[in-house]
Amino acid sequence: MTLRAVGASAGVSRGAPYGHFTNKEHLLTELAIGTWNSLADEVEALRGDPGFEPGARLERALLALIDVARRTPHRYALMFSTSAGTPVAAEAASRLENEFLALVADIVGEPDARRYGALLMSSAHGIAGMELSGHLAKDGWHVGVEQLVTMLIDGIRPGA
């Protein structure tokens, strides 16, 4: 199943992918899954890295998510497209979620990891979205993406 038919879509006729994928949506879902997985790989590699303290690791993980949005906005949108509710994609997504959870648990402890993990991932997703749509750059609040991520991490360090 040469998924390369996707990239090769330049130079090949319009209907060619339909031998490999039943739908355009299926094709895009596969792309999304690939993105989820490569991001999960990235975070997984981070988890074992002793070069950073737990807070810094988590920060890198959040920035990795945002980097996907910056570098490949279309792929990023696919990851969170409503068609990503399909079970196949949800499974790929939960790999990344678990990696995140592990990083978060190192800071806030197991019992609170889920709550804080969901908050951090949602917030990072929101920051990425705000930047993508241009609502961070121009407007009133003079804050950058990196600053916001730092605030997030700092916000969960000491207190319960």
Next chain:
Amino acid sequence: MTLRAVGASAGVSRGAPYGHFTNKEHLLTELAIGTWNSLADEVEALRGDPGFEPGARLERALLALIDVARRTPHRYALMFSTSAGTPVAAEAASRLENEFLALVADIVGEPDARRYGALLMSSAHGIAGMELSGHLAKDGWHVGVEQLVTMLIDGIRPGA
């Protein structure tokens, strides 16, 4: 400028709107602006309401944003679509931003309002997006939208 041509789009020929809008994108931008404005109205009404303490007001404001996503997902997507980077839409968006800033300033004080305002709005946006794409409901973290918003507000109350 009967913008009603939009809703009336059922029962009217395909090309009819092009007498009123130069583009489909312009039409959608106008829709987005309307959504921004009505949300800003809602939050503005909240600002003067003495029935809630500042924290509760802010919570309601964030939930109002998320409610748009829940009730009218397409409109919500328009608000943050990349084509919302147009100056016309940015102006409507900044009305809501300023309302938010006022609410946030009541809690963290003027000097920090921008930083925290950006963080809160981004996070609420992210929470809405995660819910829309189904990444909150099914998966690992057993947390609801309301819970996350509460955590956000609680997270900025005492500490600097």
Next chain:
DNA sequence: CCCATTCAGATGACGCTGTCAAGTAAGGTT
């Protein structure tokens, strides 16, 4: 070495959608 099977891709068609140029019907103005 030849033939049969298989598989990737091309081609051409269908319907739908965004867009526009040209036409037309209703209303108000003088």
Next chain:
DNA sequence: AACCTTACTTGACAGCGTCATCTGAATGGG
């Protein structure tokens, strides 16, 4: 009554998602 404006329809074009059909090349058995 003749005129102009405004809102809409009609018909056309291009692009895209999708499919049924065909071609062409690679593979493997005899």
